[in-house]
Amino acid sequence: MLIEKIFQRDDKSFLLLYRLFLGAVLYFSSTTAYFIRNKTWELSDIYIKGTIYIVVIFLILSFFNSKEQRYIKGTVQWLRVEFLLLVQTFVVAILLTVMLKITDDYSRIWLFTNIGISFLLFLFTKVTFDFIYTKLVSSNVIQRNILLIGDAEGCQKIIKGFPKKISNSIIKCLIAIDQVDKKDLHFYGIPSFGLNENFGQILNHHAIGQVWIISSSKTQLYIESLIDRFLNFSVDCRLVQPESKFRFVEGLDSDAGFDFYNISFSPFYGTSFLIKSLFDKLFSTIALILMSPIIIIFAILIVIEDGFPIFFSQKRTGWDGKSFNILKLRSIKNMKNSNEALQVKAGDSRLLKVGKIIRRLSIDELPQFFNVLKGDMAIVGPRPHMTDHTKYYSNDIKNFMQRHKCLPGITGWAQVNGSRGPTDEEGAMNKRFQHDLYYIKNWNLMLDVYILIKTMFVVLFQKVD
Structure with a gap:
């Protein structure tokens, strides 16, 4: 990925x-x-x-x-x-x-x-x-699959003018908003759907990476509602104006002409993201080597107090809303029929004695460097939530899935700004969500460095409530 x-x-x-x-x-x-x-x-x-x-x-x-x-x-x-x-x-x-x-x-x-x-x-x-x-x-590794949405005539023009021979993007499917009752046969073999289709299934089945919405006189009434619907997914969303001089040139953008407006576009791509990925892998390797004695010591203490298992694995939501198994040192007791979705709070009776120390110093997070090496996580990014929480908050908070437009992190902008721990208080998750959006929209390598430095002070000196 x-x-x-x-x-x-x-x-x-x-x-x-x-x-x-x-x-x-x-x-x-x-x-x-x-x-x-x-x-x-x-x-x-x-x-x-x-x-x-x-x-x-x-x-x-x-x-x-x-x-x-x-x-x-x-x-x-x-x-x-x-x-x-x-x-x-x-x-x-x-x-x-x-x-x-x-x-x-x-x-x-x-x-x-x-x-x-x-x-x-x-x-x-x-x-x-x-x-x-x-x-x-x-092999579809670097191919950008596109869902095209617009009036039939606009879709036809873009498909006909799309430079297949010099582009590694491909229009996989389309939604023609003025073709509700009949199928248009002039989309050059590209499957078409209606507005009443399940967008989530279309995006997943065709592995869509970008949604292009055509701006024209026939689509103006639909644009706002379409944008609102697609902002509920972590897919990149762009607005196209084919009446202008848009020519699908290198980079799939234009500058002064505003032919391409990025409604929602992840900044995590290209050379900067390559540098971030290489840094994450190097940092994680060094961290695991240096921290292995600490992990081993607390693993032994966990076994002495409560037996095996040492590690705790749980499904979390990652980039593009895809789930992965996060790895943590176990800090709560072995309990049958326990509710994994129930967040741990200060003074929780389920906590092990050693678990209080583990959570206070964030030692339970150290095994997540393995997740970074696997490519499931980054050092810095929005904290990954349990999949049940993602489903709940995606219905409760508007555009919540936009926080999944990058790799989740071991630490993040929300965590160094006080949004750590449980989110059961009213407005706590929305506050964290706003911090996550700020990070995604303003991300650069220096921001990551700043968050890493600030994280050390938060872990050492800030008390977790």
Whole structure:
């Protein structure tokens, strides 16, 4: 799911990985050329510097020339971009050696062998990444499935003008609001539904990632109610105006023309989300290594006081409303016929003696780093609720499912702002929900860092009521 979310809006992250891999290929090419010239893999200091200069030059030129938001397959694209960058890299490298008067320090055999090997490996890398990209799209990993809603004529225009060959998005189904009593046969094989259909079933069955609502004179009466209905799901919702100059260009957005208005769109995608995911995995690995003695000690104390099991597993609601099993250290007694949906409060008779310490210091949350490694959770995000609570509050609080537009977290903006523990008081869940929405709408990497730092102070100094 993480790969799908990283590429859900554009392919900048895929392009970044591709460019970095080409940089690694350049380093390997230089080493191989040196081996052919000197029969050893150990580069001398001058050649190490030369190799690093070549890689750095390539990466700098790549980032300055990288205007694409989508990965485009094919040899023509390779000749236009990567091969041209390769030529520019070696031209700049040669010019620098001439300017610095160090041309005699480098072998011409090494240089031209390096160019030849780089050329072949770049071509092989392009073919390989084309294959990987095709597989990711065909397996629906990075394909963005779209539900189109609008009048029949507007739907037809968008379907006909949709650039299938250069887009990894696909219109999976549609709802034609003016085709209630009869089926339109001109939707090019795309299944159509009516307004009275079960939207939840449509979204789940077709694995819909985005809903596009067409804004036209025929749909104006329906737009507000449609938006309200889809905000009850965690799907991304966008408003399209086909009468404008919208051309489905790269990024599926326009700026000044407001052709595409994002009513509800998750900011968790692309390179920033890739960095967040890598950080979460690294942080969780380090945390589990450092905290393993604490987990083991309290696991032993749990067994001594109340026997097995050590861990407590429970269904929670995750990204896009999908459930997962959260893992916690058990802090309550083994009780038959206990109500798992009943939240634990301060002074709860079900709490173990060691459980009071575990919950006070949030030690019970430590096993959730395993959930982060699995990809079910993040370090920072809205706290995941029990599935029963999700069903209840989604009916009680308007647009409640919008809080599930990102990975749930071990800690979050709501928790560091006082919304921790039970939510049985009137307005407590709505307050937490508003904090979660703020986090999703204003998310950036620095906000995550701030929440992490503040969490340490909350755990150590704030008393849980």
